Amino acid sequence: MDVLGVERNYSSLSVKDLLEAxxxxxYHLIHKANVVGTAIGLYLIRNSDPWPSKSKPDADSKKQSGGSRGExxxxxxxxxxxxxxxxxxxVDVWVDEAGFGSGRGDLHPENLVPKTLYMPDGRMVPVCVVKATPAEATPAPLPPGHWPETLIGGGFPLITAAQGTKRIASIGxxxxxxxxxxxxTNRHVSGPEGHPISAILRGGEVEVGRSSAKQLTRLLFTDVYADFPGRRTWLTLDIGLVEISDLNDWTSQVYGLGAIGPMADLSERNISLRLIEAETVAYGAVSGRLQGRIKALFYRHRSMGGYDDVADFLIAPDPDYPGQTQPGDSGTVWHLQMTDSEAPVRPLAIEWGGQTFLSGRREVGFNFTLATSLSNVCKLLDVELVRDHNTGVKPYWGKTGHYSIGAFACDAIQSKKLESLMQANRDRVAFELSGLDPDAIEKAISDAKTNGGFVPLADVPDVVWKQTASIIRGGRKGGINPENPTHYADIDQPRPGDGLTLRDICSADPSKVTVSDWQTYYDALGHNRPSERGLLPFRVWQFYDTMVxxxxxxxxxxFVCAAGIVAHYVGDACQTLHGSYLNNGYPDGRGAGVHxxxxxxxxxNESVTLxxxxxxxxxxxxxxADLLPDGQAVAVSIFQLMDRTTRALPPVDIVDAYIAAGGGKSRRVTSQLWKQFGPETAAVMADGARILALLWDSAWASGDGDRLKSKDLVAVDxxxxxxxxxKNDFVPSLVLDDIGAVLK
Structure with a gap:
């Protein structure tokens, strides 16, 4: 050891030390050739560099590798x-040390970025040079997503019009x-005070509020961080608030993330380099779920007029996750993922922009997020984070019924061998009850739409089969769209003459649950279009045959594929409006939206209690329960389930209650519906789960499933x-006039 030498103790450097340096x-650094920005963080080691050892303690030294190791x-x-x-x-162009000199084509040595900065008081601060060529981000339109119709929250798109164009941002x-x-959200989208703001609600664009006078564009860095140095530097904020019109339409939960934890409160007192490489997650209106890591702090992204602009956080996309932030994700809030997997994510920063860097030999674009500390926003605007508004709802967004019936049915099976098979495939059929969370459901739908991922079977009919093949592989929509009428049957509409309904006819004589009798009934009503001739019981019969x-x-x-998918149709059978001509209100339009x-x-909204x-x-x-001997008995059992459901929950009562409550989907309206019909709804869904399990048991017994060896009853890939x-020929979607030919 050189007792007269100066020890390099870089690990003791603080955030303030780095900012001072x-x-x-x-000015010295930013005017060197190829330099495009600076930040503070932790030294980046090449993946190919050796790890230090006793013989080679300085593993990052060029001497250890015998020369330049490239960019x-x-x-x-x-x-x-x-x-x-x-x-x-x-830097946007990497130049090895040999490229600096007096030779032709060399850069002048004064353009070499120093490895160490020496402070007047003797402190030494290392410099890490990284090639990151800026590029233009690829614009992405707002996708035709499956936005919830019930409540708006973080991650939803906000839409505004200015100068003849629409602008899209995310709700944070x-x-x-x-x-x-x-x-x-962001100020560059919310606009001036009083500007109208829309969102996707109830299937369309709806004005949800007006831009508030509370806004932030940028402030001097030292006005926000009084204890940190930052001469002639602006801190970019870009914050806008939207004054909400109807709070009943909103939830404090973030779409795809669920309930959030306390805000990650940061200031000069506790912001540190421990944040570097911290895992973060967000949900953008354009990109969907996003994952990333904090790569640097206080990134200087622009210089103009002798002043520099700085962002609090530079967040890199997770290379192992498919999504990257896109234009339109601005406004979304990034959350810290806690080391305790059970702990909720904690809001950290609001995205206001991005920086695309070209990286790697193929110069692939990586979209980095520029974000503002949420602590600063709340401090400067004198507001507090809302965490507990309408949090009883877990945003399953319409999938709850189908998935829950499939999950509960796995616990109601009679055959021990069948129970073993279905329990092993429970996460193929639906989600574990403990796993019915926004992440799992949203990711399944997103993967299916964008990445061709697997959809849990209980919602394949809606997510896959009701779509066109151009949107999702396996879609069956086209022409008359035969899948739609397989989900319902209007059994309560009186026919001309005697005023009898299908419910009256088949309740009095279950043998009338046949395709020909139902064709005759629909003919008497003048219902000739396939969409008017619902065939739900016969669709379940078709699945029974496939399972056997x-x-x-x-x-x-x-078997597992058919058993999982048929859960959807049994779920439809125990939803009372799927068995009524009042499925979305009265024919004259009163009560529209009730479905x-x-x-x-x-x-x-009531999923937890449900x-x-x-x-x-x-x-x-x-x-x-006695097993069902054949497909005809299966169809009768589904009809009887529909009959019990409509008796327990008369559709006319639900429509009238909906009208009396004022219509719409606000929490006030749905709470009133739950107060009147909640226990009965739970009872008919439990009835549906029992019938589904009985259907599985019956098909299993008809095929002599108990002869199979237990070792073969495992999870299916x-x-x-x-x-x-x-495959379109797997339990093909058929209209009423065609399905009779395939029933056994």
């Missing part, structure tokens, strides 16, 4: 546990000044299930 040397980029390097605090200098979160609740054949042929993939308000919004009631109902001893349900 950058402030002192900024350092954001995707070929990373932070290691021994990385030291540093100033990061971004809800904040309040104690009197008024606001939606937080699969068991006989030892085809567990076919989604009751079946989607109410069930979503699951509890269903579980308690299923625990009641009902005795061992999701890829095999997906390949099967994407």
């Amino acid at each position: 950058r402030d002192l040397y900024h 350092r980029t954001l995707d070929n390097s990373g932070v290691r546990d021994y990385s030291w605090p540093c100033i990061i200098v971004f 979160c809800l904040v309040s000044d104690g009197h008024t609740v606001y939606a937080l 054949e699969a068991v006989k042929n030892n085809d567990m993939t076919g 989604s308000a009751y079946e989607n919004a109410m069930i979503d 699951f509890d009631l269903i579980g308690k109902d299923l625990k009641k001893s009902r005795g061992k 999701r890829a095999d299930l997906k390949q099967l349900y994407e």
Whole structure:
């Protein structure tokens, strides 16, 4: 050890030390050739660099590698546990040291970025040079997403018009000044005070509020961080608030993320380099779920007129996750993922823009997020984060009924071998009850739409089969769209002459549950279009036949696929409006909107209580049910389930209650519907779960499933299930006039 030498103790450098060094040397650094920006962070080590050892303690030294090791980029390097605090200098062109000199084509040596900055008081601050070539981000239009119709929250799109064009941003979160609740987004979208703002609600664009006078564009860095140096530097904020018109339409939860934890409160006192590489997550209106890591702090992204602009956070996309931030995601809030997987995510920063860097040999574009500390926003606008508004709803967004019935049915099976098979495939059929969360459902739908991912079987009919093949592989929509009428049957519409309904006819004589009798009934009503001739019981019969054949042929993939998908149709049978001509209100238009308000919004809003009631109902001893001997008996059982459902929950009562409550899908309306019909709704859904389990048991017994060896009753590969349900000839969608030919 050289006792007269100066020890390099970089690990003791603080955020303030790094900012002082950058402030002192900024003019010197920014005017060097190829430099495009600076930030502070931890030293990035090339992935190919050796780890230090006793014989080679300085693993990052060029001497250890025998010469230049080429450019350092954001995707070929990373932070290691021994990385030291540093100033990061971004360059758009990498030049090795040999490229600086007096030779032809060389850069002048004064353009070489120094490896160390020496402070007047003797402190030494290392510099990490990274190649990150700026590029233009690829614009992305607002996708035709499946936005919830019930409530608006973080991650939803906000839409505004200015100068003849539409602008889109994301809702970040809800904040309040104690009197008024606001939606937080970017000022460049919200516009001046009083500007109208729209969102996607109830299937279309609806004005949801007006831009507030509470706004932030940028402030001097030292006005926000009084204890940090930052001469001639602006801190970019770009914050706008939207004064909400009707708070009943909003939730403080973030779409795809669920309930949020306390805000990550940062200031000069606690902001540190421990944030570097912290895992973050967000939900953007354009890109959907986003994952990333904090790569740097206080990134200088622009210089103009002798002043520099700085962003609090530079967040890199997670290379192992498919999504990257896009234009239109501005306004979304990024959240810290906690080390405790059970802890809720904590709001950290609001995205206001992005920086696309070209990186790697193929110069692939990586979209980095520029974000503002949410703590600063709340402090400067004198508002607080809202975390507990309308949080009873978990945003399953209309999938709750189908998935929950499939999940509960797995616990009501009689055959031990069948129970073993279905329990092993429970997460293929639906979601575990503990896993019915926004992340799982949203990711399944997003993967199916954009990445060709697997859809849990209980909602394949809606998510896949009701779509066109151009939108999703396996879609069956086209021409007369035969899938739609398989989901319902209007059994309560009186026919001319005697005024009898299908419900009257088939309740008096169950043998009338036949295709020909139903054709005669619909003919008498003058219902000739396929969409007017619902065939729900016969669709379930068709699935029963498929399951029986699969068991006989030892085809567990076919059985599980059919068993999981038929859960959707049994779920439809125990939703009272699927069995009524009043499915969306009276024919004259009164009560329009009741279907989604009751079946989607109410069930979503009351899901926690609903699951509890269903579980308690299923625990009641009902005795061992007789198995259904054939497809005809299956169709009768589904008709009888529909009949019991409409008797327990008369559609006319639900429509009238909806009208009396004022219509719409606000929490006030759905709470009134739940108060009147909640327990009965849980009871009929429990009834549906029992019938679904009985249907599975009956098909299993008809195919002699108990002869199969237990070792073969295991989880089926999701890829095999997906390949099967994407085939148009797998339980093909048929209209009433065609389905009779395939029933056995």
